[in-house]
Amino acid sequence: MIGFASYAFFFLTTALSYAIICLGLNLQWGQTGLFNVGVAGFVGIGAYASALLTTPATDAHLMGWGLPIAAGWLGAMLVSGTASALIGFATLRLRSDYLAITTFGVAVTIHLIALNAQRLTGGPYGIAFIPRPFNEVADRPLLFNGLNLALVAALTFVLYIASERLVRSPWGRVLRAIREDERAAASLGKSPSLYRLQAFALGGAVMGLGGALQAHFIGFIAPDNYLSSLTFLVWTMLIIGGSGNNRGAILGGVLVWALWSASGVAIGAIVPAEQQARAAALKIVAVGVFLALALLLRPRGLIGERTVVSRHLDE
């Protein structure tokens, strides 16, 4: 029973870390229509940034500054937000397909750097000994997992409130208008490239934070955590939950993570041990099927976008 509760806490902690990444993608795609196909890259930037800032000094990789975890998380947001801002600045004035190609390239590049810049990133071995929150109670799994869940739940809540305040405001209304008709929005004085850049950078920062949280909950990262299957998973979460709606983003994160984990358990139970590594690909298939069904049955997601943007208009 305690084992189950402890697992449930751990499961939810991971699920909410994905929900946070979804909140970031929702800001970019759901609110602004920016097609980021390199989500994994921005998550990876955050994870590596925080790991490098907080791990103790080591020969395995550079930095290892041993900073507090909170500093690592702030650093992760700053680094992935800045990277997003630079990429956005370079591509957002161009046609929208350039952003897709660029973000894809960024994700590939980040993976290659993580893999090959061994001096900086530890290369294929990744980075270990990433400090875990509440590590002093790690020998009591229920308490340890419970505290971690409380922490990520609190962060998710804060990010949700912050996102809601922001997107359901005049600022969010401008994003929506630019998404619906860029020329009309410009004729009313709104700079499409400025707002897109803001949304892209902010979304990237939130993704980076999600990546950093995951790194610290697991305590270990490696380049192959940040492949395009991660991007696909996050996109599925957002689309199933409801693009353009922050609650939908969180719900999608939790639901799809449940599906992903359950299909992993099912594969473990059905497939013989020596085939399991290969059968892991079936998890992607399961999520893909789920996505296709969701698109057929509820194309706007479980909780879709609202017509009224500003929260100040709710009577």
Add this chain to the structure above:
Amino acid sequence: MPILVAENLVKRFGGFAAVDGVSLSVRPGEIAGLIGPNGAGKTTMFDLLAGSLTANSGRILIKGREVQAAPAYHRIATGLGRTFQIPRPFPEMTLVENVMLGRQRQIGERILPNWLAPRRVAREERETRDKAMALLDFMALSRLAREPARTLSGGQRKLLELARVLIAEPSIILLDEPAAGVNPSLLETIIARILDINRRGVTFLVIEHNMDMVVRLCGRVMVMASGKRLTEGAPAEVSRNPAVIEAYLGGSAA
């Protein structure tokens, strides 16, 4: 001093000059017309004036300030607003928020005040909403304030665009065919509203094919044909001008 001046504007698409050295000027407080057969280059001219297109050469001055190099989103701050030949509402947004969006210099359009000063943003939003509702009322659209704009008819969309640009308090508005595709009863509303707004001091430059409407609105019209400026004068006098008649008959008739 004229409120809006264009000097020798040229706009080429490939080798074809849609606007070929056109100059015009609009005086504060007037309703000026811009007429000419289809394909004359009138909408292209508006796109240049509004910054949606960049001219190959020529100058544009709003209240004496050169603006031809500035992006479209800077125009409204200089006082120039526009509507589109085919209306461009934000289709999935409600009418009231379509109009609210048009207000300039909103505190809540910046990120930080939404986190740090939410009550100020809330107060501003109430003000903006009240202004937007008053404008929708003025356009006889307040009944539909909470509907998404995609549900509107063509004529209602023209009125919505007018409300949306008015909340920005421009000093000159470019109207591209405000009567096109509008049913006759709504047409009277549109004419009456334009005259009302003009009486409050707003200048207009209007592209219009409906000559009856041109006569009722405009004190002075400029005529374009094949990318060039043909002539200008009072509507009645211009419509008797043989060169103008020739342009309309020679080109694809309006």
